[in-house]
Amino acid sequence: xxxxxxxxxxxxxxxxxxxxxxxxxxxxAARVVRxxxxxxxxxxxALEVVDSFISxxxxxxxxxxxxxxxxxxxxxxxxxxxxxxxxLGLPLAGVTTALTLDxxxxxxxxxxxxxGLPPVGDGAARGPGxx
Numbered sequence: 732x733x734x735x736x737x738x739x740x741x742x743x744x745x746x747x748x749x750x751x752x753x754x755x756x757x758x759x760a761a762r763v764v765r766x767x768x769x770x771x772x773x774x775x776x777a778l779e780v781v782d783s784f785i786s787x788x789x790x791x792x793x794x795x796x797x798x799x800x801x802x803x804x805x806x807x808x809x810x811x812x813x814x815x816x817x818x819l820g821l822p823l824a825g826v827t828t829a830l831t832l833d834x835x836x837x838x839x840x841x842x843x844x845x846x847g848l849p850p851v852g853d854g855a856a857r858g859p860g861x862x
Contacts (some may be wrong), residue, residue, distance in 0.1 A: 736810025737769040743775040752788045770839035806835035
């Protein structure tokens, strides 16, 4: 994990067992408090597939970050992961999502209501060039 401009970038690795995933969640929460960051980018680009437990950890980590008072965006989600989250009934409702770290960073650091860029995961499908 690295902090950039008040935003913690936390990358979830692709070879995590359940204990490591929970440790990741606790580490993110501890760093939010210790470093007093304004936002967290949960980078899941390394995940090619997810199971129900990892899906829950992603959603729970995002919720914990928000409860601690920081903004959160899940970035780098692959199509198969998005499909799995929806199929499992864990579509990350209310969580900003972005395809890239750059878009996620801009979403978290943009002044205003916290909505940031048009998030990919706000319930509306957007293609290239679609507002």
